[in-house]
Amino acid sequence: MIQYPAELPLPLQEGYGLNTADPMRATPMVTGRTRYRIRHRRTPTSASFSFNFDEEEAALFEGWYEWSINLGLEWFEMPLQTPLGLQVHLVHFKRMYGGGELAQIKRWRFTAELEFKKRPVYTEDQYLGAALGMPLGQFNDGLQGSLEKWYTRYFG
Structure with a gap:
């Protein structure tokens, strides 16, 4: 180039x-x-x-x-x-x-x-990370952990 x-x-x-x-x-x-x-x-x-x-x-x-x-x-x-x-x-x-x-x-x-x-x-991932105040992967991990706790508490 x-x-x-x-x-x-x-x-x-x-x-x-x-x-x-x-x-x-x-x-x-x-x-x-x-x-x-x-x-x-x-x-x-x-x-x-x-x-x-x-x-x-x-x-x-x-x-x-x-x-x-x-x-x-x-x-x-x-x-x-x-x-x-x-x-x-x-x-x-x-x-x-x-x-x-x-x-x-x-x-x-x-x-x-x-x-x-x-x-x-920004790419979509960069935008979401900036809007959420944390990297998208970290947000997804936290959300997944919360959902797993909620699921086992009520349905497990």
């Missing part, structure tokens, strides 16, 4: 934000009510980023974009901050990056929009 170059800095916090497409479809009914349904389970998620590179980093970034990821067509792994923390995500460029703009005497600013292959969200 292609990696984001370790020699390049991660995106700036300024303007860093996740955008998620709405997975619902709404259909107005004749009665005046609206019927909602899920259009797709895989919700496309993208993020807008700004990068601040020195001259050497800017040249490396443009070369990597051109030659390693085939003008942005290829998916690549990049460490990114999401609500799940700093993790490596599989992403690709939605369109050609913007820039470089000369930001300081020898600093260049680039902007880009990346699309995530998989939406950064």
